Amino acid sequence: MGVIKTKKISKEENKEISIAKPLFEKAYRLMHTAMNMAQTYEENKAICSKYVHSTSRGHEAIQLAAGLSLEAHDFAAPYYRDESILLGIGMQPYELMLQLMAKKDDPFSGGRTYYGHPSLKREGFPIIPHQSSATGMQAIPATGMAHGIHYLESQNLLKGNKNPVVLCSLGDGSVTEGEVSEAFQMAVLHKLPIVYLIQDNDWGISATGAEMRAMDAYDFVSGFTGMERMRVDGSDFVNAYEGMQKAFQYVRENRAPILVHAKVPLLGHHTSGVRKEWYRGDFDEHLKSDPIPRLRKELKKRGWKEAQLVKIEDEALAFVQAEYARAINADDPDITTFMDHEFAPTPITKEKGHRKPRGAEKVVMVDAALHAVDDILKTHPESLFYGQDVGGTLGGVFREAATLAQKYGDDRIFNTPIQEAYIVGSTAGMSAVGAKAIVEIQFADYIWPGVNQLVEELSKSCYLSQGQFPIQSLIRVPIGAYGGGGPYHSGSIESTLLNIRGIKVVYPSNAADMKGLMKAAFHDPNPVVMLEHKGLYWSKVPGTEGAKTFEPDSDYIIPLGKSRIDQEASEEAIENGESCVVITYGMGVYWTRAASKTFKGQVEILDLRTLNPLDWEGVIAAVKRHNKALVLTEEPLMNSFAESLAGRISKECFQILDAPVMTYGAANLPAIPLNVDLEKQMLPTAEKVEGVLSELLNY
Secondary structure (H helix, E strand, O other), rough: OOOOOOOOOOOOOOOOOOOHHHHHHHHHHHHHHHHHHHHHHHHHHHHHHHOOOOOOOOHHHHHHHHHHOOOOEEEEEEEOOOHHHHHHOOOOOOHHHHHHOOOOOOOOOOOOOOOOOOOOOOOOOOOOOOOOOOOOHHHHHHHHHHHHHHHHHOOOOOOOOOOOOOOOOHHHHHOOOOOHHHHHHHHHOOOOOOOOEEOOOOOOOOHHHHHHHHHHHHHHHHHOOOOOOEEEOOOHHHHHHHHHHHHHHHHHOOOOOOOEEEOOOOOOEEEOOHHHHOOOHHHHHOOOOOOOHHHHHHHHHOOOOHHHHHHHHHHHHHHHHHHHHHOOOOOOOOOHHOOOOOOOOOOOOOOOOOOOOOOOOOEEHHHHHHHHHHHHHHHOOEEEEEEEEOOOOOOOOOOOOHHHHHOOOOOOOEEEOHHHHHHHHHHHHHHHOOOOOEOOOHHHHOHHHHHHHHHHHHHOOHHOOEEEEEEEOEEEEEEEEOOOOOOOOOOEEEEEEHHOOEEEEEOOOOOHHHHHHHHHHHOOOOOOEEEEEHHHHOOOOOOOOOEEEEEEOOOOOOOOOOOOOEEOOOOOHHOOOOEEEEEEEHHHHHHHHHHHHOOOOEEEEEEEEEEOOOOHHHHHHHHHHHHOOEEEEEEEEOHHHHHHHHHHHHHHHHHOOOOOOEEEEEEEOOOOOOOOHHHHHOOOOOHHHHHHHHHHHOO
């Protein structure tokens, strides 16, 4: 058969796969459907190439083998050339053409994203969450889906007993991406139920395989102990189908990963924008492996008559032409809907529970967070918590997860490798299968490897899938500087995060807010990054004793996007025009508290608590009460969130301001120095803030 297998696949799993006549007919019809779609797009390129697209030309056999192997209870993460997989699961050409032309009724995105980028949640079909165009990016969310299934199975929470499988489809060139290796590592480490299908056409865009890699994906994964692997001839439908059937069977039975390497020709353009004639010299050689004449020859060998095949071919052509005629006349999107689905609606809209219940004792922020997560885990069995060093006996470098692994077990609370991309991106897959992940990046300075996933996958999913796939993801990030943490453990990152649309950013300054906001962030169906200042965790930094508060009850929850007046100015100072408001968050609250003692009754402190969504109404109301405002941040000031907010306030409140909106933050340096005296010079302090307040109040 030409399928290369390794010793782990049992004889039972290697039994012959029979292909019934109707399946052969379906495959041949769909191959011609895909081919005619590609030809139609080329013949009408003035219309069809308005938006860049790729087709499956040359890849039809292996893609149909994969699509026909998927079942309704499975999950899939195709890549942008996988239109034949979509045809194989039952999508219609008309539906795909609606996406090609960015039409209103594009079932995946309503005209928002590229051709071949599905978002499918439809009865009787495998679930296909949204993923981006970034090469190899889907490997981590797809593996996160398998990880979520693995977790739900371990807790007996998976509905039915159908052994779902995740299909992750990749081009061979993408396997050189570091994030793909992170996915492979976790798949073998946790024995996850996933099929990695590698389609190798020996091209990137204009770079050949020989230029890009020293080995193909099959050889590459030999180093991942526990990864089953096989090669198939991806242009031979019989060989490809038998291989994919055995791969799916292996994963269903063993609940462990497998990689299928399929060699295929590239018979279309890389994309409609990068045409084959510009750089290809091997096209005739690739044509020799065209899967369509190969299947035709196989069918004739099996007794099919010429007239039968011609009839199928003619019907496929007529069908595609009719579908194209329908699609070209379909409606364009209603432009008034362009803002829809930035976020999915959250169920948390009101503050609930008791902030200071009878008999409550004071608690530090780190313990309030621990108790909030404990409450969540106790109440929601679908929830789990993972990250670097949060599992086992340590429970986090700040002890923020202490005792949780002992309480809930290693399946729910576990350590990850040093893989920030996987920590962040896997939550997209977890969300798609119904697991609810709380994860942690150990320090804010180390979030950058995870930003790729945060931007491309998590932030865009709800919008580009028209609300079908919001991603519930709670990402905890210890942040901020104090006491000589140095350049790699002290940074502030909120301005960068706030330039990522489609995520929420929370920044509590005390224990009660920490607990209430943590609960709201967990219940929010959107990605939430929870910034937790290390200097406030234990209230050991002088002046931060106020971060320790009475602990709210277990029902306490605060809606995101609501600021809080931490300190009021006196009515007398307000009436006399002698007051101001400091708009801040995190450590800024405590610098202002200390600085304002010199100006008794003159300073209101507005603690934002959530940076996105921002309580704009609360900000404007505070500025209008005082007509003078300072926006205070721990970040370097230039081009920061604080400067942006000050600009917005100036525009909105220009006519009522009695002074320019002032800003203050850290010095504009690339890193925080290790020496504590140098650190103090760089950062705001209570004394420095006092000077700014004096200038503002006396303006």
